Amino acid sequence: MENIGILVVDDDKEIADLVEIHLIGDGYTVYKANDAIEGLRLLKEKEIKLTVLDIMMPGMDGLAMCKKIRETSTIPIIMLSAKSTDLDKIVGLSNGADDYVVKPFNPLELTARVKSQLRRYTTFNPNSKNVSSKEIELEHVTINKDNHKVTAYGKDVKLTPIEFDILYLLAGNLGKVFSTEEIFERVWNEKMYEANNTVMVHIRRLREKIELDSRNAQIIKTVWGVGYKIEK
Numbered sequence: 001m002e003n004i005g006i007l008v009v010d011d012d013k014e015i016a017d018l019v020e021i022h023l024i025g026d027g028y029t030v031y032k033a034n035d036a037i038e039g040l041r042l043l044k045e046k047e048i049k050l051t052v053l054d055i056m057m058p059g060m061d062g063l064a065m066c067k068k069i070r071e072t073s074t075i076p077i078i079m080l081s082a083k084s085t086d087l088d089k090i091v092g093l094s095n096g097a098d099d100y101v102v103k104p105f106n107p108l109e110l111t112a113r114v115k116s117q118l119r120r121y122t123t124f125n126p127n128s129k130n131v132s133s134k135e136i137e138l139e140h141v142t143i144n145k146d147n148h149k150v151t152a153y154g155k156d157v158k159l160t161p162i163e164f165d166i167l168y169l170l171a172g173n174l175g176k177v178f179s180t181e182e183i184f185e186r187v188w189n190e191k192m193y194e195a196n197n198t199v200m201v202h203i204r205r206l207r208e209k210i211e212l213d214s215r216n217a218q219i220i221k222t223v224w225g226v227g228y229k230i231e232k
Contacts, residue, residue, distance in 0.1 A: 004118065006023055007030075007051045010053075011054065012054070015080070016034070023111060035058065049121060050077075050078070051075060053079055062080075067095050070095075070160075076120070079101065081100065082103045083102075089197065093198060093201040094201055098117055098160055099113050134146065136168070136172060138174075138230070140218070143164075150210070158209075167210070174229075175231060177228070178229065180199040182227065
């Protein structure tokens, strides 16, 4: 974990300091910003692999900053928010976040989520040294696990690590229907203890990127009442 930079953006100094203490304790290099503008500047200047981002901030809020980051980067983004409803989580994930942690939170849970997201990002980062020589070719989509490159209908598609994991799971098991619970437990590597819309939101974002018409999906099919699949 040496030299892995993490950006913490939160206007609440006590929370930012608490997150910093635990991340430094795990060996990460931490950069802090108390607003989105400062955070975006640090993203340009520093080698940052993950961002922990508060939603409610003065000026540019966390949602707007998340969308701004997604214009140029696929680094993992973990949202922090005191808002805990499913709708709030959907909004956060729809704007490009990979995970959503509700305040007040257990710092150990947050650091565990950071490690999980970084493992995924390191595995599928084009600069990763991991070599598996695995490529899946479908009729309209090509997925290369080595370099995290995806093409859909002849065009390169930029996916976040979570989106890539979901697509690779479905494409690697053609014809198999995965429930949202199965997808969550396979991709996030943790048990889903309660119903939530996390998988649904990521599937929707994925379709918007790879389908010609996300409302009439031809690649990722919905099996109503069961889950999702990519047909053989």
